[in-house]
Amino acid sequence: MGEAKQRIVPTGFPGVFRSGDMLLTKSLAPGTKVYGERLFSQEGEEYREWVPDRSKLSAYLRRGGSRFPFRPDSHVLYLGASSGTTPSHVSDIVPQGRVYCVEISPRMFRDLVGVCERRPNMMPILGDATKLDDLAFLVERADVVYQDVAQRNQAGIFAKAMKRFSAPYGMLAVKARSEDVAREPMMIFHEAEVLLRKEGLTVLEIIDLEPFEKDHAMIVAGRP
Numbered sequence: 001m002g003e004a005k006q007r008i009v010p011t012g013f014p015g016v017f018r019s020g021d022m023l024l025t026k027s028l029a030p031g032t033k034v035y036g037e038r039l040f041s042q043e044g045e046e047y048r049e050w051v052p053d054r055s056k057l058s059a060y061l062r063r064g065g066s067r068f069p070f071r072p073d074s075h076v077l078y079l080g081a082s083s084g085t086t087p088s089h090v091s092d093i094v095p096q097g098r099v100y101c102v103e104i105s106p107r108m109f110r111d112l113v114g115v116c117e118r119r120p121n122m123m124p125i126l127g128d129a130t131k132l133d134d135l136a137f138l139v140e141r142a143d144v145v146y147q148d149v150a151q152r153n154q155a156g157i158f159a160k161a162m163k164r165f166s167a168p169y170g171m172l173a174v175k176a177r178s179e180d181v182a183r184e185p186m187m188i189f190h191e192a193e194v195l196l197r198k199e200g201l202t203v204l205e206i207i208d209l210e211p212f213e214k215d216h217a218m219i220v221a222g223r224p
């Protein structure tokens, strides 16, 4: 672990820091890496590089996203947690909150459990984002729904989760190729936006994640 080349300073988004172009979060589990990210120390604190090619939430910020809905005490329902890369940064960002990490694949879930063991605010849940009633008894509340499930009907699944948990804010990572490999990604992003509006949500921002993630957009939504 070394010192960053440029001083690490707050970005203005709670829990997110930068050193030059590089984004970082302050580690809640010092001394541990989750996906090979670089660690830096400054004034007795440890920071983790937040790599935009590995995390769509970091890519969203690097692409100028401005409607970051997380607060230090937010409860986050995270659908599609995989092995915990982005969830671990969300865990750093909400040190007094909670991250309910839902993952359907037992293989990914095994790695996710290892990450959660070192982070008291992360709860691993082996479950299905389309079966919300099965999750309800584990989720105390959701201030933010974050979804990255890479399957069909991403917007529909997200809208149901926002409603089911009365979440005021949500972030939806849309992978165009999971909906239709042949169609223009811009059309698919637009259709997702239309569906969310039809479901009564307010679309606050849509950010294309290129060049960090091809054919992906992040949609930030709120409930009026």
Ligand SMILES: C[S@@+](CC[C@H](N)C(=O)[O-])C[C@H]1O[C@@H](n2cnc3c(N)ncnc32)[C@H](O)[C@@H]1O
Binding pocket: 054, 055, 056, 079, 080, 081, 082, 083, 084, 085, 086, 087, 102, 103, 104, 105, 108, 127, 128, 129, 130, 148, 149, 150, 151
């Ligand atoms: C692109 S990966 C998520 C990466 C993760 N969000 C990150 O940034 O670190 C998508 C994950 O969603 C999971 N997934 C797909 N359908 C799901 C569902 N219905 N419920 C829960 N997880 C699902 C997949 O198993 C996969 O691990």
